[in-house]
């Protein structure tokens with residue numbers, strides 16, 4: 001065992017990638033149950049979306065060239081040859097003809113633009129057009145949304161509401177997703193009692209980490225088994241850990257990770273199975289006494305008892321392990337925002353510091369205001385919006401400096417400098433195609 005030989009964060013992240021494997025357990029769910037689940041297959045569009053040219057307005061389907069030069073004082077005169085009904089075949093139009101078309105209606109063969117009703121007037125069987133239309137105006141082209149054969153969503157992508165819309169559009173009503181990883185949480189400490197405890201005895205404190213870690217896990221799409229609290233007694237601790245370990249894909253233990261005489265977490269982890277403890281100590285603050293182990297194929301993690309440390313380490317390290325379990329590869333967005341630091345921050349070189357900050361808007365700029373306090377004070381975390389990292393080689397950051405604030409947005413993928421931020425959409429569009437309505 002590497003007893004408190006601290007490892008650098010980067011080294012630990014690499015080890016996570018190399019050591020813990022995807023569960024490769026999948027299931028099929030309907031679109032109605034797919035929100036928040038992680039895709040276990042690439043999805044290709046089996047057909048064009050839409051499958052036909054459609055109008056985006058209520059108006060008249062025309063050949064654009066028949067309207068060229070039209071204005072209030074010099075309208076174009078077209079023959080009105082009927083109406084298109086929603087969900088029905090649209091037929092065709094000949095030159096100098098027009099058909100009424102509702103929003104979403106199918107464009108008739110021969111028409112390439114729609115004149116809005118506001119810009120035209122029916123006079124008997126004639127249509128006066130007062131504004132010229134450009135080819136393609138007010139029309140969504142066949143396949144403009146998605147093209148047959150196109151890769152639309154990638155394996156490893158978490159399904160958001162808009163993704164479910166894409167699946168519905170291409171007619172995929174059931175999808176293969178990764179099974180939810182089952183994660184067990186066990187909190188240790190003689191002083192820790194359940195949050196429901198009305199009256200605390202001297203020396204007792206209520207269990208904070210079980211609920212904070214559980215919620216963070218749930219927001220990532222994991223299924224949580226709450227193991228409750230266990231006393232600092234090796235036999236009982238091991239028994240409870242073993243019972244929980246049998247039921248889960250990942251076991252998280254909070255507390256007892258340091259080097260106190262009753263800190264049994266390392267011993268319990270070693271006893272759960274080979275290869276045992278891989279890392280005891282990371283060069284970060286808070287969170288130094290974090291433990292990473294593996295028993296058989298399963299990851300077992302020991303988090304520091306201090307509530308701030310436990311949640312900050314979850315965000316930085318454990319999130320990666322959970323994502324690994326369902327092979328989650330892509331990121332819906334970058335949760336870091338740029339802000340200016342409101343005061344100097346000192347740091348000891350050789351370890352990465354994660355300083356809690358509150359975000360404030362001052363004169364149109366976002367400022368990161370450090371929230372100081374010991375890592376045992378959960379209220380400091382509740383009063384923060386994220387953390388600023390002071391990387392290991394740095395001795396601090398200066399007031400007014402622009403920094404990245406890693407916001408506490410629990411549901412998200414991993415974002416680091418090296419990783420691409422393209423999101424789950426396989427299709428990348430040019431900037432000129434990203435704007436516009438309808």
Ligand SMILES: Nc1nc2c(c(=O)[nH]1)N[C@H]1C(S)=C(S)[C@@H](COP(=O)(O)OP(=O)(O)OC[C@H]3O[C@@H](n4cnc5c(N)ncnc54)[C@H](O)[C@@H]3O)O[C@H]1N2
Pocket residue numbers: 187188189191192205206207208209210254255256257258259260263286287288289303304305306307309375376
């Ligand atoms: N001699 C040293 N002592 C300590 C070191 C060290 O390097 N040398 N590291 C300190 C750091 S840093 C941390 S963090 C803590 C971590 O200790 P443990 O993981 O062993 O945690 P405990 O001692 O069990 O608890 C620490 C603290 O947190 C409270 N706690 C524990 N579990 C919960 C919970 N579920 N909910 C709320 N609060 C909890 C506990 O009562 C203690 O006050 O070690 C330092 N010591």
Ligand code: MOO
Pocket residue numbers: 284285286287288289304306309375
């Ligand atoms: O994990 Mo400890 O909080 O570094 O103070």
